[in-house]
Amino acid sequence: MVRVTATAACARAILAALALLPGCRFMPRSGPVPQDVAAARRLCNEGLSAADRKDLLRAEGLLEQAVKNCPIDVDARRHYADVLWQRGERMAAVTQIAEALRLSPGDASLCIDGGRMYMELGLLDDADRLAGEAVRLAARSGSAWRLHGQVALARGRPEDALADFHRALALEPDDRDLILETAETYRRLGRPQRALATLAILGESYAPNQTPPQVLALEGMAREALGQPAEAIESYRQAVARGLASPDVVARLAALEGEAAAAASRAVVATAAPGQVRQ
Numbered sequence: 001m002v003r004v005t006a007t008a009a010c011a012r013a014i015l016a017a018l019a020l021l022p023g024c025r026f027m028p029r030s031g032p033v034p035q036d037v038a039a040a041r042r043l044c045n046e047g048l049s050a051a052d053r054k055d056l057l058r059a060e061g062l063l064e065q066a067v068k069n070c071p072i073d074v075d076a077r078r079h080y081a082d083v084l085w086q087r088g089e090r091m092a093a094v095t096q097i098a099e100a101l102r103l104s105p106g107d108a109s110l111c112i113d114g115g116r117m118y119m120e121l122g123l124l125d126d127a128d129r130l131a132g133e134a135v136r137l138a139a140r141s142g143s144a145w146r147l148h149g150q151v152a153l154a155r156g157r158p159e160d161a162l163a164d165f166h167r168a169l170a171l172e173p174d175d176r177d178l179i180l181e182t183a184e185t186y187r188r189l190g191r192p193q194r195a196l197a198t199l200a201i202l203g204e205s206y207a208p209n210q211t212p213p214q215v216l217a218l219e220g221m222a223r224e225a226l227g228q229p230a231e232a233i234e235s236y237r238q239a240v241a242r243g244l245a246s247p248d249v250v251a252r253l254a255a256l257e258g259e260a261a262a263a264a265s266r267a268v269v270a271t272a273a274p275g276q277v278r279q
Contacts, residue, residue, distance in 0.1 A: 040070035044079060051083055059083045067096070074104045078113065085117065093117060101130075108138035115147050119154060127151045142172030150181070158188050176202060183218055192225035213244035220252070229256050 047062035063080035081096035115130035134144035149164030165182040183198035220235030236253035
């Protein structure tokens with residue numbers, strides 16, 4: 001059972017407290033765009049430009065104004081939520097994405113965005129609900145199936161996750177992150193050989209010596225599980241050399257190197273002539 005944290009409780013309170021907001025005028029099918037709608041669009045575009053420049057503080061201010069100008073503008077709320085999330089203002093981001101979902105409940109991409117947020121907050125029931133809605137609305141969306149699989153994996157259902165990842169791969173076969181998650185799921189299921197085969201496919205998509213450290217680390221884990229310590233050590237060393245600072249990988253590497261050194265010492269002693277062994 002997932003423990004409901006203070007953050008999760010706060011998120012639920014926000015969802016329950018959301019009320020109808022006054023909206024801007026609807027844009028007519030023809031004729032001039034209402035002033036408030038035009039202002040909201042301009043502010044939204046300026047906010048997105050600021051976000052592209054990594055000026056998230058300015059982007060937040062501009063998108064906040066866009067939402068105030070036109071509270072029923074779903075895209076403005078979506079972008080505002082994204083910037084708030086990047087700034088670490090997660091509860092405010094949840095408020096915006098929840099309101100966007102209320103305004104546009106049949107939007108699969110919003111379900112995916114909201115599901116990812118809820119998953120990272122540990123609200124797995126809400127994430128599962130939105131992931132299920134996303135695949136119902138967009139059964140041909142690799143992103144929807146991927147989220148569905150991520151939630152299944154987070155809930156301790158790796159077999160279900162693997163099936164979802166394969167559905168996603170059938171739709172988006174070149175998605176590197178998805179391939180990596182599939183390999184990790186194979187590893188968790190105790191199928192290191194399949195994990196290695198999946199990583200080999202992923203490795204072919206990178207230029208020589210450009211394989212990301214996360215891929216190398218997972219390769220090392222798979223080789224370690226297959227009883228290939230020398231190959232695992234090499235993969236871990238490359239991962240660390242390329243900037244991976246995972247304590248788990250560093251510890252695995254140190255343990256394997258220690259075992260290798262001890263084995264080498266025992267081999268030297270075993271093959272040395274009796275008179276050469278120092279008492």
